Amino acid sequence: MKPRWWFVILFLIGLAPLNAQAANAAPRADVQADSVAFDFPNTATFSATLQADTDITSVTLEYGNDQLTCGDVIAKAFPNFTPGKSVDVSWTWDMRQSGSLPPGTTIWWRWRYIDSGGKETVSEKQTAIWLDSVHDWKQVSNADVRIHYYEKDKSFADTMLAAAVEGLRRDKEQAGMIPSGVIDIYVYPNYQDLQDAILYEPSWTGGQAFSEFNIIIMGLSGSDSNWDKNTVIHELTHVLVGRNAFSCIGSRPQWLEEGLAMYSEGALDAGMQNMLDQAIQAKSLITLRSLNSSFSELSDKANLSYAQSYSVVTFLIKEYGQEKMSALLKALSDAKSIDEALREVYGFDTDGLDSAWRESVGAPALMIAQATAMPTPTQVPTYMPISGAPLATTPTPNAIPTSSFGNNDQPSANPQTSSSALWWIIALVCCCLILLLILGAAFFIIRKKNSSGGTNG
Numbered sequence: 001m002k003p004r005w006w007f008v009i010l011f012l013i014g015l016a017p018l019n020a021q022a023a024n025a026a027p028r029a030d031v032q033a034d035s036v037a038f039d040f041p042n043t044a045t046f047s048a049t050l051q052a053d054t055d056i057t058s059v060t061l062e063y064g065n066d067q068l069t070c071g072d073v074i075a076k077a078f079p080n081f082t083p084g085k086s087v088d089v090s091w092t093w094d095m096r097q098s099g100s101l102p103p104g105t106t107i108w109w110r111w112r113y114i115d116s117g118g119k120e121t122v123s124e125k126q127t128a129i130w131l132d133s134v135h136d137w138k139q140v141s142n143a144d145v146r147i148h149y150y151e152k153d154k155s156f157a158d159t160m161l162a163a164a165v166e167g168l169r170r171d172k173e174q175a176g177m178i179p180s181g182v183i184d185i186y187v188y189p190n191y192q193d194l195q196d197a198i199l200y201e202p203s204w205t206g207g208q209a210f211s212e213f214n215i216i217i218m219g220l221s222g223s224d225s226n227w228d229k230n231t232v233i234h235e236l237t238h239v240l241v242g243r244n245a246f247s248c249i250g251s252r253p254q255w256l257e258e259g260l261a262m263y264s265e266g267a268l269d270a271g272m273q274n275m276l277d278q279a280i281q282a283k284s285l286i287t288l289r290s291l292n293s294s295f296s297e298l299s300d301k302a303n304l305s306y307a308q309s310y311s312v313v314t315f316l317i318k319e320y321g322q323e324k325m326s327a328l329l330k331a332l333s334d335a336k337s338i339d340e341a342l343r344e345v346y347g348f349d350t351d352g353l354d355s356a357w358r359e360s361v362g363a364p365a366l367m368i369a370q371a372t373a374m375p376t377p378t379q380v381p382t383y384m385p386i387s388g389a390p391l392a393t394t395p396t397p398n399a400i401p402t403s404s405f406g407n408n409d410q411p412s413a414n415p416q417t418s419s420s421a422l423w424w425i426i427a428l429v430c431c432c433l434i435l436l437l438i439l440g441a442a443f444f445i446i447r448k449k450n451s452s453g454g455t456n457g
Contacts, residue, residue, distance in 0.1 A: 029113075029121045029124070030050070030052065030121075031048050032049040033047065033049050034048040034123060035048070035126075036107065036109065036126070036128050038128075038130065038133070040132040040133070040134075041095060041100055041103075041196075042094070042095055042199075043092050043094050043095060044093045044095070044107060044128075044130070045090060045092040045093075046061055046063065046090065046092075047089065048089055049086060049088050050086070050087050050089060050111060050113050050123075051085060052085055052115040053115065053117075054085065054119075055083045055085055056081075056085070056087050056113050056114070056115050057114055057116050058113060058114040059078070059079055059081055059087065059089050059111065059113045060077070060112045060113070061077040061078075061079060061089070061109060062076055062109065062110050062111075062112055063075050063076075063108065064107075064108055065101060065106060065107050065130075065213075066106040066108070066213075067212045067213045068180075068211070068212040068213075068243065068246060069212070070248035077091045078091075079091040089111070096199060099199070099200070101213075102210040102215045102217060103130065103131050103186050103198065103217055104129060104130065104131055104184045104186055104213070104215050104217075105215065106128075106130075107129075108126065108127045109125070109126055110122060110126065111123040132197065135150040136150050137149070138154075138157070140157040140161050142161065143182075144164075144165075144179050145168070145179075145182065145185060145236075146182055146183070146185065147161045147164070147185050148185065148186045148187065149186075149187045149189075150189065151189040159229070160229070163228075163230075163232040164183075164232050164233070166233065167232060167233035167236040168236065170264045171237055171240050171260075173322065174317055174325070175240075175260060175317070175329065176244075176325065176326030176329075177240040177241065177244045178240070179214075179240060179243070182214065183214050183215070184214060184215050184216070185216045185217075186215070186216070186217045187218055187220065188217070188218065188219045188220065189219075190219055191205075191206055192219075193219065194206070194217060194218065195219075206218065206219055207219065207231045208235070209235040209236075209239045209242070210239075211238060211240075211243055212246075215239075216232075216235045216236065216239060218231050218235060230266075234261045234262065235261075236264075237264040241261070241329070244329045244330075244333065245329040245330075245333045246333055247332060247333050248335070250332055250337070252338075253338045253350075254291055254292060254293060254294060254305075255288060255291035255305075255312060255313075256309075256313065256328075256338070258295070258305075258310075259309035259312055262306060262309065262313075263310055263317065268310050272306065272307040272310075273307070275300075275303055275304055275307055276307040276311060279304055279307075279308075280363045283363075283364050285304075286301070286304060286305060287354060287366065288312060288350055288351070288357070289351060289354070291308065291309060292338060292350065311357065311361060312354075315357045315360050315361075316353075319360070324346060327345045328345045328346075331344050351366060354366050
């Protein structure tokens, strides 16, 4: 019997520290009716009833959304309320002011409040999917992709899923890109429903990839199933490029983004191939360096930009292989510029690639204008914050002195000393002029007196 008693005593002693820790732990939040109501796609309203032993004097709503970021981001809001032991709080997130989230985004929130005794309490984190409740959404999925759809049958959804699986296969085989987490694809039965689902998008939008959210939204053409399947593959590639080449401070050239997306679809269609061939013959190709940034809004020039981008990416993959394309994306994810990344992987920069590609398609050689260097200081740009990434500071540009002497040959002149000497010279000249005026006036007076005396005599 004694061993059992000793076991019980030791067990109770072991629990004592745990009980002390439980007594000292922060009290659990007493939150009732903790919820969010959507007016999709405009607003999300958070509300709850908070309770405490003494009057609640401070309430903060902490909220955010799940996405690929460079750091943890916690947004805060401070709802109005009347202090008391039980308070009703509410706050509305207006997407029309902050910018819209893509459908399917996971939103999270929690309440942090302090009572009159100084005790702080934090509620459990809640989550909700930012999506309309009007449509009867259905889903088919595999390990890497979820297809969300409505007003279509399951066979259609299976076709879209098969297209996504094929797109993933091509992207892995051609560029070594693999998904990071499950990709959600929201398929709207028409373009109008798509445009109603997200704010401030142009009316011609037919599909869009949000790589940081692992989300794609697209509308169906209504008549061309091949077009719809290619849209899935195209936008899926954008998500993979965004994840595999993600960088907080770097950027990806537009020709690479769009070229990879079009290459994953398959061969270039006859119309765009014809446009590219005509541009080669007419010597009207766009320089690749110009395609680093956004494409032209003019339809003909935009289509040529897409066709060229496809052709350049095709050249890189077929000439140098998938492994080097993977290395290029990795270099971009390490925040290298496109010129640095190209030199590191292929041995040439953007202009070198442009020249090699032109030679491969029989286009005239690239003519690079020799610009005269201007002595203007280079500034470091201020990057836009990426979900909590710290802002790069923009330094005030300082003048860089130039001299024909070496750094240790002759000291540079002091601007302040030079300025003082100039003022002394000006003052001396002025004094001389005044003295000459005085002497001239005196000479004139004396001569006049002498002239007057001679006449009188």
